[in-house]
Structures are given as C-alpha cells and as structure tokens.
Amino acid sequence: MTFTTPVEDRYFEDYIPGTVHEFGSITVEEAEIISFAQRFDPQPFHTDPVAARKSVFGGLIASGWHTASLTMRLLVDHYISHVASLGSPGLDELRWLKPVRPGDTLSVRVTLLETQRSSSKPDQGFIRGLTEVLNQHGEVVMTMKSGGFVRCRETDASTAMIGNHV
C-alpha cells in the first residue's frame, strides 16, 4: 500500500489506520557497525570481529541502537512527514529479535495502528504504528511500537499558533 501524498507533503489526514507501508533499503556496513559501537556501544561483539567470533553471537553484530538508528533513517526518508512532523514522545516494546550482521540489507514495514486528532490542540494529531524491520531474507530482526505528533492539513488558523509543545 502506498500513501497518496509524498513524504514532502504529508499531513495527519494522510495517515490512515490499518494501512500497511513497506519501504526503504539500507545496507549495514561493517565499518559503520564498528565506528558506531566504538562511540556508543563499545562491547566486543560490536567492535571487534575476532572477539565477536568467540562470543555467543558467533561474529560481529550491529548494536541494537545502530539498527534502531538505521531504521529511523528509513522512517525519515519514507514515512515521517517532512513538513508536519512535531516529534515523538517515545516508543514501546522495542524488540531485537535477530542479530544484524555486516552486509545485511534492512527494509521497513509499518502498520498504522491508530490515529487520533487532538482535542486540546486542533492543529495536530497523534499517529501510532508498529514498525517491523526486515533483513534481506525477509526475517524480522527488530520491532517497535512508536508514535508521533503530526500537524493537520486542515487547520483553524486562529488556533494554529498555540499548538506548540515539547
């Protein structure tokens, strides 16, 4: 299923509950696995191919935070509105289900679980989705439920400026 509007012109009204969207392709490079982990998650199974071979994972795997960050890149490129996104309050049930290894190619499937127009801030709504991250074999390597605030296309101009939030 595809959106009827491009990500550069997508508003709250364009996110339809129950729709499923598949998109993106990003390859996980060994050099980036190591450099990401050296800065953010310096555990040997993320930073040292030799030590990783002797670990429970049997070889180098990406930090779960690296996988999540690559997923975010695909979401920003293809799913999250470039003009109406107002940020996210957080996420639930993030699961790292399978190792992500050098050379893997990841893509994303988002199922839109619910959308709710704000009653207090009539210029925006909240959308919530299940994100599944797949590798090149079609295996789900990560899932999470997350949501975000999105500006509405149809906005009452008199209230549009008071909808700010953190």
Next chain:
Amino acid sequence: MTFTTPVEDRYFEDYIPGTVHEFGSITVEEAEIISFAQRFDPQPFHTDPVAARKSVFGGLIASGWHTASLTMRLLVDHYISHVASLGSPGLDELRWLKPVRPGDTLSVRVTLLETQRSSSKPDQGFIRGLTEVLNQHGEVVMTMKSGGFVRCRETDASTAMIGNHV
C-alpha cells in the same frame, strides 16, 4: 549506591534488585548532534540550527536516538558487565521527556527493578532496570525500562556451554 564489583568483573549475582545506581557524565556536542542526525535522523530541528529556531523546539535538539545512544555509552562504561553481558532482547516504555540541546551534560540513574535466574539456562540470568537520563539541571530528559541477559559467576561447568542464545 555503588556496586561491590567493578564493571570489568561483574556477574549476575552482583545486580541486586532495589538498588539505585547513579553514574556517568557525557556532554552533548552540537557538531555530533548534527552529524548523527545527518546520517540517522535528518529532520531540520536536528540538523539545521537556523531552521530549528523556527521549529516548535525553538532551537537545535538532539535526535532521540542520539540521546539513547549516548545513554547506552554511559551504561556500557559503568553498568553493563564487560565480562558477562549476553545482550538485550529489547526495551519498554522509552520516553523522550525534554529536549536535549547542544552543551547539555547527561548522566544516568538506574533502578534495578528485578533479577531472575534462568531455569532453563543455569549459567545465566535476566536483569531488568529503569534507566533515567538527567541533564545538568537534574531534569529527567529520557526514561526507559530495559533488560539484559547476564552470565552467572557461580556456574555449573557441565551446563555452562549450552547457554548460548541470540
């Protein structure tokens, strides 16, 4: 409260439910906010100081994934065992509560919620904690509940090699 064992020699038995641990200090640099976001979360309020000023956030803020990754660095440096960690299956209730801005200094408070020795894998257990991330004003900017598998110090040698998992 402090651990009785250093992070280089910490096993499942050293994680005591109910204990609270505060540690770490990491400063969030504007250049890294921008470079992280250019790769992983290229939304204008993370990548462009001028555009960010006109956004709902009133200025540049770190990607939530950047904040989470910096948090992971503090956890690896001070909390997660360097010898007994077997990875994490995921996390729950991650919340980005306040913006993280250039120059902020983050620290971490972990409350150990529960620990459970595995019945099927006698060489390991599972620990679960609430992580709160604080800025230099003592404000909680992020929280999450997460867990991980940890090898036990006291292990039955005959079973120690069959405890591998993903």
